Amino acid sequence: MSSILVVDDERGIRALCGDVLGRAGHDIEAVDSAAGALAAVARQRFDLILCDINLPDQDGVSLLPRLLTGEPPPAVVLITAYPSIETAVRGMKLGARDYIGKPFSPDELRLTVRRALDEDELRRAHGELTKRLAYGSMIGDSPAMQQLRQTIDKVAKADASVLITGESGTGKELVARALHFAGRRASRSFTPVNCGALVGTLLDSELFGHVRGAFTGADTAKRGLFVAADGGTLFLDEIGELPIELQPKLLRALQEGEVKPVGGTSALRVDARVIAATNRTLEQSVKAGTFREDLYYRLAVITIDVPPLRNRPGDIAPLARHFAEDAALRAERGRLELTEAAIAHLVAQPWPGNVRELENTIERAVILATGNVLDVADVAARRPAAPPPALQTFTADHIPSLDDLERAHILRVLELCEGQRTKAAALLGINRTTLWKKLRQYGIEGE
Known part of the structure; x- marks a missing residue:
């Protein structure tokens, strides 16, 4: 007893x-x-x-x-x-x-x-x-992951703002969720918002809400995600994409604990912990004048850097097995085993798209597998049948514009990545949302 x-x-x-x-x-x-x-x-x-x-x-x-x-x-x-x-x-x-x-x-x-x-x-x-909610999806016991969990344990108990940095696909949102569920706000809502997915008035309205009639189409009032996260955690993903004109409002919300809806005259008190994430170097954005220095320091009270997958190769095997099991469940098929040769091949890859790229690779292999074993041929990246098109060159009759060069370069990288946009965005050094915007801008969404 x-x-x-x-x-x-x-x-x-x-x-x-x-x-x-x-x-x-x-x-x-x-x-x-x-x-x-x-x-x-x-x-x-x-x-x-x-x-x-x-x-x-x-x-x-x-x-x-x-x-x-x-x-x-x-x-x-x-x-x-x-x-x-x-x-x-x-x-x-x-x-x-x-x-x-x-x-x-x-x-x-x-x-x-x-x-x-x-x-x-x-x-x-x-x-x-x-604890399972907080850390259940954070697979791996490498020294880097152990250190990351220890940092989360310490930071979760506080209410200070946190800036999570790291390359695209490393799992920054998982870290944000772990901070939420390991802290005192775990019983309240975790509210994520992608700052790169919305622009202008839409993002302003999403974050801070609006009153009825604030703009065309605002037929009813909306409370906004800051208010929705009251008592819980607001996760601002891709904070580096936040328009400069909205940054003072976010700064005020962090400093004063209050937000003013679009078109409103009075502020609303909110108590939400703010966790932000970016794959950019915000210090460079501050120097370039695209990100406010005071907002940067307000967000980066505590900074957590998520290591890229290539820096923790010991985690690739357990991650691959975990993804294979999940993918098999989603595909409603029996469990698949990865051979030692397949694991060795995966460990040897550079994974520029990090954990997200590994997950996509394993899911594709599970869907296309004919048996219950995944070998090297199943998890190896497919190669393009033909060499990628060369970039446009200058001639006396034609000087391509910067847009032409960028479009051609994006197409070439997409072909090299076999259409995998996450991997292409990582190779291009931009986030997925920015790549999506450029594809739409150049009319190549369906290509």
């Missing part, structure tokens, strides 16, 4: 607790002083501590912080001859789980102990579920 420490200077109370709780199957140790209690908790971990408030050498309530050590800490129930609201509030503030007043019957004792232990078990189960 459970290990229980009884701390009381009355021999009769110690005997009663030992007899009743021992008969219930618990392991009991009893001491008669605060000094004895401290010696006992230094020696072993207890699941529950029953502690008298009036001890001969120290007040039981003031002893609480020293009893609540270890990971996880024990549940503590206070014993008092004079139960009162003041005693309960003081003890609860310091971490006590409950209290029981003297004299108490065996049934009262059993009920109080059972309730405290059940609640402790529920808290532990909740903690495990929260």
Whole structure:
């Protein structure tokens, strides 16, 4: 069952607790002083501590912080001859789980102990579920990933703004979700917004909301994602794409904790933790004048850099197996095994598109596989049948424009990447949204 420490200077109370709780199957140790209690908790971990408030050498309530050590800490129930609201509030503030007043019957004792232990078990189960939510998708035990998890553990407890940096496809949103679910806001909403997917008034309205009639088509009021994230976390992905004209409003929201809807006259108070992510070097954007320096420092209170996949090759095998299992479930087919040769091939690749590219590669292999084993031929990148077209060259009769050169270059990279836009964007040094905009601009979305 459970290990229980009884701390009381009355021999009769110690005997009663030992007899009743021992008969219930618990392991009991009893001491008669605060000094004895401290010696006992230094020696072993207890699941529950029953502690008298009036001890001969120290007040039981003031002893609480020293009893609540270890990971996880024990549940503590206070014993008092004079139960009162003041005693309960003081003890609860310091971490006590409950209290029981003297004299108490065996049934009262059993009920109080059972309730405290059940609640402790529920808290532990909740903690495990929260941890799985936070870290369940972060596969890998390389030193880089272990360091990343340790950093998340520390940062999640705070409410400071966080800037997550890293190449495209490294899993920055997974880190943001881990920060949310490992922190005190885990029970509230995690609200993601892609700053590169919307422009101008649309992004302004999405973030801050709008009042009815604020612009053409605003037939009803909208509260905005900042307000939707109140009490929780707002994740601003691709923050480097945020238009310069919206940056002062974001800065005010971070500094003052309030937002003003588009077309509105009064501000709304919000309490949302802001986590931002970018694959750009924002310091260069600050120097170029496309990103406000004050906003950068407000966002980058804490910076977390997500390592590229090529810097953690030891994680490629578990990631590949995880993706193969997930892809097989989605494809409604049996489990597939990766051969050692296939794993070795995957580990040897540079993965410019990082984890996202690896996931796409494995999913394609699973869908196209004819058997239950994935070998090198299944996971190897397909090669173009013909050499890629050369870039346009200058002639006396034709000097291509910059747009012509960019269009040709994008087409060439797409062909090299066999149409994989994530990989192409990574090779081009731009994000997926920017590539999508350029494809639409040059009329090559369907090519």
